[in-house]
Amino acid sequence: MSHPFDVAEIAASLASKSPQDVLKLAFEHFGDDLWISFSGAEDVVLLDMAWKINKNVKVFSLDTGRLHPETYRFIEKTREHYGIEIDVMTPDPRLLEPFVKEKGLFSFYKDGHGECCGIRKIEPLKRKLSTVTAWATGQRKDQSPGTRSQVAVVEVDGAFSTPEKPLYKFNPLANMSSEDVWAYIRMLEIPYNSLHERGFISIGCEPCTRPVLPNQHEREGRWWWEEATQKECGLHAGNLISKG
Template identity: 45%
Template sequence: MSASLSQADIISRELAALTHLEARIGFIARAVAGKIAFSTSLGVEDQVILHAIATTGAAIDVFTLDTGRHFPETLDTIESSERRYAPRIRLIAPNARDLESLVARDGINGFRSSIDARKACCDVRKVRPLQRALAGARGWVTGLRRGQSVGRHSIPFAEIDTGLGLLKLNPLADWSLEQVEAYIAANDIPINPLHTRGYPSVGCQPCTRPVRPGEDVRAGRWWWENEDGKECGLHNRPIAESS
């Protein structure tokens, strides 16, 4: 394993002690030796991190997974973000043969037929492309927050993704949604317009609906499934836990 639990523990403590996001991003850039990558879904948390990376000039590779099923508004958010922050956001597409085989087997909307079929779709469109994009990286920055869902309530600032053998870094782990929104307002950060139309969490267009008052922020994702453990596979890999 290229990263150690002790390193994750040290980074977690240091990040917890820092008040400002820019300071956390700067520390990550200094603490992780080697390539650091940031996978953005263009959601509000990820836009906050993108802003901090751009303003600090941290040497962090920024990419997004182009599943081929995004809302037009999400694609527009990529464009507006590139205009604001200058560097291109790398688009990582699914392998064409994998995608053709998936659709030939399950149909264009076969992901609704079963949980296994939906996970297979996520695997081809997201998980495998993510693995390619993170090849050679030592650190993986995400926009995960403890308040996003019950399944994410204990997310640390740094952990070891044992499947990928790298440090997974969550600089917004302790932020509330109110902090995210205040940071966006203070810095005039471009966001996906769907967030103002009842979509707090935006994924692929066929798999995302607006949430109703009182629902969990991720209730609109794969809404036809059971509420427990609704993840696409990007963030439920084996994680090494510290003592």
């Protein structure tokens, strides 16, 4: 396992490689220090690819406390299907309880999703990532042309790195399309979230996710009451490029 490595050089060498090649290189460099982020949506493709390379793959998921019942069932089904442990991170009650007491359970419809996501998603994620050296996500460029078109196959994480401790982030599915992802799911008959059968494409928390109509972009089903520029929760803050 060699640290650190030249991200620009490696990104260039991976530019035309398959997602599996990206994962193989990630495992070669980081081994058990590489964690796969699994959200209970179509990023199951990432988990499937990683598991086929390393049966002892480390996986974590964020339980915000507000997921759909179908997502909870799917996370459990995935755990059993692959015979893996999934490290489920939950919000810190010392932050969540006063927030709910003061603002109730649906404040985000009035004042935006930032504060709620900060407590339910960002803080648990930060807590997890502070203990790891590298992580891999299922982000793709086509998921949100406005904010994700610049997704790199490998990068130093712009949101969660510190000068003392760089965090390396792999996005092996960056160049796959939604069509590619679903061809993979169907061809290999891997488990998927049953919400996908009901018009849900991008799946997050239950109050903040809805199905999309034909020809609507998938991210239009997330935080639909807000401007398009706000449709990231901060997990991938590096996506939000300043328009100067």
